[in-house]
Amino acid sequence: MQAMPGPRLVLINPWIYDFAAYDLWAKPLGLLYLAAILRENGFTIDFIDCLATRHPEISKGLKGERSKRRKFGTGNFLRTPIPKPAGLKDVPKTYSRYGITPEEFRAGLKAIERPAAVLVTSLMTYWYPGVFEAIRLAKEIFPGVPVILGGIYATLCTDHAQEHSGADFVLSGPGEETVWPLLKDITGCAPAFIPKAQTLDDHPYPAFNLPGGSDYVCLLTSRGCPFRCAYCASHKLAPLFTQRAPEAVLREIYYWYHKYHIQDFTFYDDALLINKKVHIWPILEEVIREKLPVRFHTPNALHIREIDDYTAYLLFRAGFKTIRFGFETANMARHRDMDGKICEGDLMQAIKYLRQAGFEAKEIGVYILSGLPGQEWREVAYSIDYVKAAGGMPYLAEYSPIPGSPLWPKAVETARFPIAADPIYQNNSLFPCAGDFSWETVQRIKMQVRAARGLSC
Ligand code: SF4
Incomplete structure (x- = not known):
């Protein structure tokens, strides 16, 4: 008899919003480790990577000088100029969203069955507008589904994230340590396997083999x-x-x-x-x-x-x-x-x-x-x-x-x-x-x- 698929979780690597960004082997390694641990515990994982460069929408957008993929897997992200945040209007540079289009993001989410929770990571503290946008759209597509925010911004600027991000829960510190009580409350499933945070040797390999690959x-x-x-x-x-x-x-x-x-x-x-x-x-x-x-x-x-x-x-x-x-x-x-x-x-x-x-x-x-x-x-x-x-x-x-x-x-x-x-x-x-x-x-x-x-x- 086949085992029932476990509760579904959507993991999101959000956009970069910045004056400049270059893909120098940029992967959300913490999120990919977490994805692997969640899979080991029977959860069904869907992954939306806003910084994907293999996405069909991205290949379409990467024309002319922006199409350059360079050696060894590095290259440009799809770049879309957007209005500067208030307070940065005087900066003489173009502010942009780096990554897939919001339409593609929406389509990606709509193709997924309603999940038990959405987990969003965050990296540089000042990229939070891209994080907020990902949370906003996830809530629009999946009303009522709890959104959990973790990662570096959430860890270093926890109060700011709690006040402004729109996430239902903000986690500070390594996700593989802090996420379990929440997931148990939300899904009713207790994890059978929690690796020790400091001993990477007992972690499964990060989920670079999720659809889209690397x-x-x-x-x-x-x-x-x-x-x-x-x-x-x-x-x-x-x-x-x-x-x-x-x-x-x-x-x-x-x-x-x-x-x-x-x-x-x-x-x-x-x-x-x-x-x-x-x-x-x-x-x-x-x-x-x-x-x-x-x-x-x-x-x-x-x-x-x-x-x-x-x-x-x-x-x-x-x-x-x-x-x-x-x-x-x-x-x-x-x-x-x-x-x-x-x-x-x-x-x-x-x-x-x-x-x-x-x-x-x-x-x-x-x-x-x-x-x-x-x-x-x-x-x-x-x-x-x-x-x-x-x-x-x-x-x-x-x-x-x-x-x-x-x-x-x-x-x-x-x-x-x-x-x-x-x-x-x-x-x-x-x-x-x-x-x-x-x-x-x-x-x-x-x-x-x-x-x-x-x-x-
Ligand atoms: S503490 Fe110093 S050496 Fe260590 S990661 Fe930071 S900058 Fe590098």
Whole structure:
């Protein structure tokens, strides 16, 4: 006899509403983990991904210059200019919705049987207008069905989300820990299997195999970060630093490669290289030994100080194609104050090892933080030149003030906008806390970065 399908849940990855967005292996990994755990517990899952790029509606929209899908699964989202939120009318940039059209979203929901609940995730705090719109439309299509909001915005700005999102329930913290009592109340079903939040090894693999699929898979080999950089809220989202067993990570890589022919893997870790001898080294050694034809990408920064000659060799031989390092600034006094993760000479040393291993200069991306509270632009300009002279490719990482980070009080004090009252002003495109701010200076710095990377201005 066939088992009855369990209660139906709709999971939604909402739109990005912003001045700029690019698909750099952007997947809602937390939601996909939750989807897998819910499936293990017998729930029937439907998934609406507003950022899908394989959707027929999206292929239709991606014409001309917007149609560019780039290497290894990255590319453009469908972009639709929309009115700016009140308060951002003076920003001289186009505000857009990134992702599928609302009509497609509605059609997707209408094709689904009425669910027991709708679960919506959220990422950057200032993308909340896209979250609100997804909630509003879900309630329009499924009146009376409870909507549960979780994710990063819901965790960092819980009060704002409770007051304004329209969700019936707002969850703070990892969904796989907090969602169960609610789901039990709503569906009457108690979960048989709840993995421990910190031990990713007993989680099922994230549901990259939901309809629509993915050309690549995002891997999480650890949770949290042992550092406490003042500008980061990693510890708020994952208070403990834990790592998976290397053999479990390898099993996951083999699973996706053999069963779904996935060749591009993106590490979502905050601290991939920490404890490298017992963590990333054995993983990469086996990938090399088995001659697995895979490619790895690290859009999240790697720690520069962890690069030595053997680690650089492993990264190159195992097939790392996109590497980024968190350098942040050439101002060493700021490192002493804010993160303690870089010393004079570390960048040059790491780049030397990477070049010796076989990486070209253009493959070594180095993030530079810009727009820190009170930071002067000449520090950013100097850091760009410093990275270029060291033999790396500078990438600007615009600072976004994050509630709960150690730097947050100073950010609130220095910001040109009321960032504590409304997360819309936490948008990094606004450089809300930059010291000597002007749009002309932002433009000049961006041109300097492009020139340093050998791109046309
Ligand atoms: S910025 Fe990077 S290294 Fe620093 S705490 Fe955050 S994740 Fe860790």
